Amino acid sequence: MTSLIKNASTLLTMDTTQSELTNADIRIEHGAITEIGHGLTGADETIDARGCVVTPGLVNTHHHLYQTLTRAVPGGQDALLFGWLQTLYPIWARFGPEEMFISAQIGLAELALSGCTLTSDHLYLYPNGARLDDTIAAAQDIGMRFHPTRGAMSIGESDGGLPPDALVEDEAAILEDCIRLIDAHHDASDGSMVRVGVAPCSPFSVSRDLMRDAALLARDKGVMLHTHLAENDEDIAYSLEKFGCRPGQYAEDLGWTGPDVWHAHCVKLDGHEIDLFAKSRTGVAHCPCSNCRLGSGIAPVRAMRDAGVPVGLGVDGSASNDAGNLVAEARQAMLLQRVANGANAMSAREALFIVTRGGADVLGRPDCGQIAVGKRADIAIWDVTGVESAGSWDPAALLLAGPTRVKHLLVEGRQVVRDGHVTTIDLPRVIERQTALAQRLMG
Numbered sequence: 137m138t139s140l141i142k143n144a145s146t147l148l149t150m151d152t153t154q155s156e157l158t159n160a161d162i163r164i165e166h167g168a169i170t171e172i173g174h175g176l177t178g179a180d181e182t183i184d185a186r187g188c189v190v191t192p193g194l195v196n197t198h199h200h201l202y203q204t205l206t207r208a209v210p211g212g213q214d215a216l217l218f219g220w221l222q223t224l225y226p227i228w229a230r231f232g233p234e235e236m237f238i239s240a241q242i243g244l245a246e247l248a249l250s251g252c253t254l255t256s257d258h259l260y261l262y263p264n265g266a267r268l269d270d271t272i273a274a275a276q277d278i279g280m281r282f283h284p285t286r287g288a289m290s291i292g293e294s295d296g297g298l299p300p301d302a303l304v305e306d307e308a309a310i311l312e313d314c315i316r317l318i319d320a321h322h323d324a325s326d327g328s329m330v331r332v333g334v335a336p337c338s339p340f341s342v343s344r345d346l347m348r349d350a351a352l353l354a355r356d357k358g359v360m361l362h363t364h365l366a367e368n369d370e371d372i373a374y375s376l377e378k379f380g381c382r383p384g385q386y387a388e389d390l391g392w393t394g395p396d397v398w399h400a401h402c403v404k405l406d407g408h409e410i411d412l413f414a415k416s417r418t419g420v421a422h423c424p425c426s427n428c429r430l431g432s433g434i435a436p437v438r439a440m441r442d443a444g445v446p447v448g449l450g451v452d453g454s455a456s457n458d459a460g461n462l463v464a465e466a467r468q469a470m471l472l473q474r475v476a477n478g479a480n481a482m483s484a485r486e487a488l489f490i491v492t493r494g495g496a497d498v499l500g501r502p503d504c505g506q507i508a509v510g511k512r513a514d515i516a517i518w519d520v521t522g523v524e525s526a527g528s529w530d531p532a533a534l535l536l537a538g539p540t541r542v543k544h545l546l547v548e549g550r551q552v553v554r555d556g557h558v559t560t561i562d563l564p565r566v567i568e569r570q571t572a573l574a575q576r577l578m579g
């Protein structure tokens with residue numbers, strides 16, 4: 137089947153020259169972009185993009201989808217990271233397979249409506265029979281490109297760790313499940329819809345051995361590595377006290393640097409760590425709203441980008457954002473760098489680049505994140521004729537003004553959002569079920 141996107145008012149390609157076209161058309165065949173030009177004809181389906189800014193689909197590099205069931209939890213609303221975790225762990229311990237599936241559908245639908253076509257997820261607790269497969273099924277239903285990571289926690293309270301013992305797993309069983317998941321779901325091919333990663337939760341919830349073994353396993357299997365790193369001052373203090381070094385050194389010692397690794401947050405990286413990440417091409421998932429919400433600080437994104445560190449954006453889990461709107465996250469990234477470094481520290485176009493091409497680079501997806509011939513047809517179409525952007529002079533209005541909800545969204549050439557509504561799942565019914573599950577958890 138051939139589709140045509142016709143008459144895009146502005147097309148922000150994010151290609152190698154970051155070219156911008158007006159009144160442009162895009163031809164899509166077999167999930168890929170095959171032609172970009174003007175006056176294209178001959179298609180089975182035409183999508184009218186008059187009055188729209190068209191961008192590559194946005195890429196989310198850090199999330200905990202299950203947390204959509206614990207937004208705005210009292211007791212977790214105003215706490216720092218460690219206190220916040222200790223409030224939420226007992227609630228998460230009551231989750232099971234249905235909670236994982238429904239909360240993932242909600243989180244994925246929310247992302248899709250905000251322009252996201254490719255997202256990673258970090259699931260690091262598996263109570264009551266929950267499995268990573270539950271979230272993979274949710275992503276397949278909705279039709280999003282998905283990079284789930286097999287998270288894990290192994291150091292419980294009784295061993296001096298932060299999580300309750302009920303939420304930690306045996307380290308051999310964790311590695312075994314990683315192998316099972318990679319063998320069952322990981323697709324390394326161009327255009328892949330599912331890629332599995334290996335992702336112990338954080339240096340403060342697993343052992344040094346598991347960090348090292350996870351890196352060996354990921355390299356053996358050719359999959360990527362992901363974890364939380366250097367999130368706030370407590371995190372740095374823990375590293376210095378328990379490991380006798382800063383997080384960057386700990387990561388490097390255990391094989392956790394390289395182009396196949398990306399770390400969430402990195403708010404507290406120092407100059408030496410930034411150089412290490414740049415030299416090793418280690419990626420960063422910057423999560424500005426979560427960093428604001430938990431008072432963690434302002435990540436040195438300007439310095440990272442100037443040094444050449446690959447940076448993408450992440451909404452982070454909905455227990456610490458509490459929204460999962462990725463285009464709003466890009467605006468927040470732009471604003472936060474300006475708070476730290478001045479009004480010329482990050483342009484709207486640079487923030488749009490980070491949330492598309494930047495994220496695709498961090499996730500090892502050169503086939504995504506840009507609108508160019510031969511790339512996958514992951515495309516977001518934004519109607520800029522509405523009240524939010526009425527009177528705007530430039531497509532940068534997408535971040536400076538709005539909208540924050542996409543009009544149409546294509547993933548692998550398939551329309552997942554049409555006229556502002558998800559087409560692939562019965563979203564009102566899923567919301568109803570999510571509400572019922574949240575009420576049960578409150579009880």
Ligand SMILES: [Zn+2]
Pocket residue numbers: 198199200258364400452453
């Ligand atoms: Zn996180």
